Amino acid sequence: MEIANFFKLLRKHRNILIIIPLLTVIGSFFLVKNLSNSYISHAQIATGIVDASRHVIDKEENANAQEQQVYREFSNLIAVMKLKKLINQVSYQLIIHDLSNNAPFRKYSKELTEMRPYERDHALAVFKNKFQRLEPLSLYDKNEDKLNDILISMKYDERSILKSLNIERDEDSDFISVSFESENPQLSAFIVNVLCKQFIDYYTQSVRQNETTAVNFLSKLLEEKRKALSEKTEELQKYKIQNGVLSLDEQSKAIFDQIMVYNDKKLQAEKDIISYDGAINSINGKFEPKDRKYVESAVAKYNQAITSTQDQLHVLEDRYVRSGFNPRYKATIDSVQNELTSQLNLSSDKYLTNPLVAKDDLVHQKLTLEISRDLAKYSVKSIDKELASLNGKFTRLVPFDATVKTYDFDIDIAGKEYLDVLNRYNETNLKSNFSINLRQVEMATPDIAQPSKKILLIALSAVLSVVACLLVMFILFYLDKSIKEPSELVNKTQLPLLGYLNRINGANLDLKKLWDVEHRDKMKQFKELLRSIRFEIDQELRGEKVVAITSIDEMEGKTLLAISLAYSYSMINKKVLLIDGNFDNPTISKTVLPNIYVEDFFKNNPLNTAEVNNGNTTVLGNHGSDVTPFEIGDEAFIKGRFNELKSKYDIIIIDTPPLTSLNKSKEWLLFANKTLAVFESGKKLTNSQKPYITYLRGLENKFAGWVLNNADFNQKENNRS
Structure with a gap:
């Protein structure tokens, strides 16, 4: 839409x-x-940035060049070509050519024509001097400022040249394209060739100078690093000679290996001592009473019996001797002797080994173990002495090693610095012989005129x-944001629409001619739309008779609608009463000049005898005073009057004040069965008018709908589209 x-x-x-x-x-x-006509001259400069055929020594480095780096290099070259000092060189060459040649590129300007011959010679000398020195004109000098004005007048100045100068890279190639457009083919070719030559010379000189400075600096730095490396090496040699150090790494490693061997021997000796002590203690335990008791516990009772028998035998032998070897004791002694023999035999059977033999072996083992233990103890002392000697040697090597390592570290750093500077020196020295790759591969020549762009x-x-x-x-x-169509009015207010009236040109609308004769399309459309609104009003009234017509603001066409509706109803033989309720602007009253007025008809006065005539179309006007309906008569009285009017007329139309008049409009709307609101096409709904829209929504069923006035809208054309 x-x-x-x-x-x-x-x-x-x-x-x-x-x-x-x-x-x-x-x-x-x-x-x-x-x-x-315009003429363009074109030249090309080969840069050698991406041309592999021109990179022999640094081919691998050139192959790894990234696109972004290549782009920056080309951008830098193009920026250098546009430097003011290079454009000034072109300007000087142009003016020198025109001042010293009978066929100048351009016709002399007014400033140049007015110069005297000696002034031109002076200007030519100044321009040549500036060109040789690669200097700009000083605008603080009056004479040079005047020469700058001459360049501007001839359009040889920097700004004029840059306007027609085009410098760009040819797609992704190795070439920079330079072109210039002017009205003279010779001039275009001259500017392009001079600029290319000056650019190549300037860039070559700048690069050569920078590379020479870099090579000299690196050469001096390389000599300093070589000298520093030699000094560090000499200091290390002197220190080793003074302290008798050959190879600290090998010496320290040999001593450390010996220390580890002696530590292992010491550990083994300590283990042997502990084991020998344990064995000796175990042998000593064999000689304790408790241990012997355990060994001899099996034969203790036999020994006791033998002892007892021996005691009896000693007593009997003593008695036998004392008795003078009495024979009767002999038999007893033999019997006891036999018993002792049997007891001894029984006791000897209980011994597995000879206890004396075992104890001799234990004593021999104990002596052997003690000797081995003493040897182990003495070896530990010897090992400790040797370890102390080796640790002393190792400790003496530590400060030597730290000092030597410090020297080695300094020498290593100095060597790396020297090699780094050497590599950079070689690289820079090599590149300085092959870095300048710029050359003009295509000279600019005068060309034919460009196709006309007119x-x-x-x-x-x-x-x-x-x-x-x-x-x-x-x-x-x-x-x-103005409202021009009925649908926009409905969407923005969310209120129904009865119809619309098209725009009619002219100051006054003759309603009689509108209904009597045929008119142009707009007049005919107006009549048809009015009939449609009349039909919609009848459908809304449903037998009721009072219709109030209002608007949000003044001058929106509600009075025209009221008059048109009154005349439209009269054309279908309806008795119509048109009430001019707009006290602030009584347009209807001033136009019709009615016989009776609202102030008289609705005045609550017993002596009020004002009556309206019972014609087909009657107008009830007002005097235009600052009053309201309720100030003329109370609500009940006015309502009674309306009831009388309803019995006399088929339709009553009230032209009320706009809603901006507040209570003046609302008091009239209390007596209406239906209310119409007129909105002029092309106006906007402002925030201040939103309360009036809310008020109309509050009327609910009493509000019949909008009528859009002066609409530039054709329903037939809209349907066709």
Whole structure:
């Protein structure tokens, strides 16, 4: 819908879309018809940045060049070509050529023509001097400032040259393209060739100077690093000679290995001592009473019996001797002797080994173990002495090692610095012989004139003017929040619509002619739309008779609608009463000059005898005083009067004040069965008017709907579209 409205706006203003582009084309034609022909000269410079054939020594490095780096290098070269000092060199060459040649590229300007011959000679000398010295003109010097004005007048200055100068890289190639456009083919070729030559010379000189400075600096730095490395090496040699150090790493390693061997021997000796002590203690335990008791416990009872028998035998032998070897004791002694023998035999059977033999072996083992233990103890002392000696040697090597390592570290750092500087020196020295790759591979030559752009410029001006007009209209359309169509009014107010009235040109509307004769399309459409509104009102009233017509603001066409409706109802033989309720602007009363007025008819006075005549169409006017209906008569009285009018008329139309009059309009609306609101097309709904919309919504069923007045809207055309 919005797009359709925009195209409708374009159709409405189609004359503008035709006239403005036409005027633009005519103006463009007169502006471009006297344009001179243009000539473009073109040259190419090979940079050698991406050309593999020109990279022999640094081919691998060039192959790894990234696209971003290549782009930066080309951008840097193009920026150098546009330097002011190089453009000034071109300017000097141009003016020198024109001052010293009978066929200048351009006709002398007014400033140059007014100069005297000696002034021209002086200017020529100054320009040549500036060109040789690669210096700009000083604008603080009056004479040089005047020479700068001459360059500007001849359009040889920097700004004028850069306007027509084009410098760019040819796609992804190795070439920089330089072109210049002017009205003279010789001039275009001259500027391009001079700029290329000056650029190559300047860049070559700058690079050579920078590389020479870098090589000299690296050479001096390389000599300093070599000297520092030699000094560090000499200091290390002197220190080793003074302290008798050959190879600290090997010496320390040998001593450390010996220390580890002696530590192992010491550990083994300590283990042996512990084991020998344990064995000796175990042997000593064998000689304790407790241990012997355990060994001899099995034969203790036999020993006791033998002892007892031996004691008896000793007593008997003593008695035998004392008795003088009495035979009767002999038999007893033999018997006891036999018993002792049997006991001894029984005791000897209980011994597995000879106890004396075992003890001798234990004593022998104990002595052997003690000797081995003493040998182990003495070896530990010897090992400790040797370890102390080795640790002392190792400790003496530590400060030597730390000092030597410090020297070695310094020498290593100095060596790395020397090698790094050496590599950079070799690389820079090598690149300095192959770094300058710029050369002009294509010279600029005078070329034929370029195809005329006059028709293209004229066509472009026409297209741009049309686009500008469309853009302006679209902006106006987008920013336009006014209501122009019935659907927009319904959407923004959320209230129903009864109809709309089209726009009628002219100051006054003759309703009699509207119904009597045929008129042009707009008048006929107005009559049809009025009939439609009348039909919708009848459907809303449903037998009721009082219709109030109001609006949000003044001058929106409610009075015209009231009069038109009254006349429309009279055309179908209805008795119509038209009440002019707008006390602030009684337009109907001033136009019709009624016989009776609201102030008289609705006045609550017993002596009030005012009555309206019972004609087909009656107008009840007002005097235009600052009053309200309730100030004329109370509500009940006015309601009674309306009941009388309803019995006399088929339809009563009240032209009320706008809603901005507050209570003046609302008091009239109390007596209406239905209320119509008129809204003029092309106006906006402001925030201050929203309370009135809310009030109309509050009327609910009493509000019949909107009537959009002065609408530039054709329902038939809209249906076709």
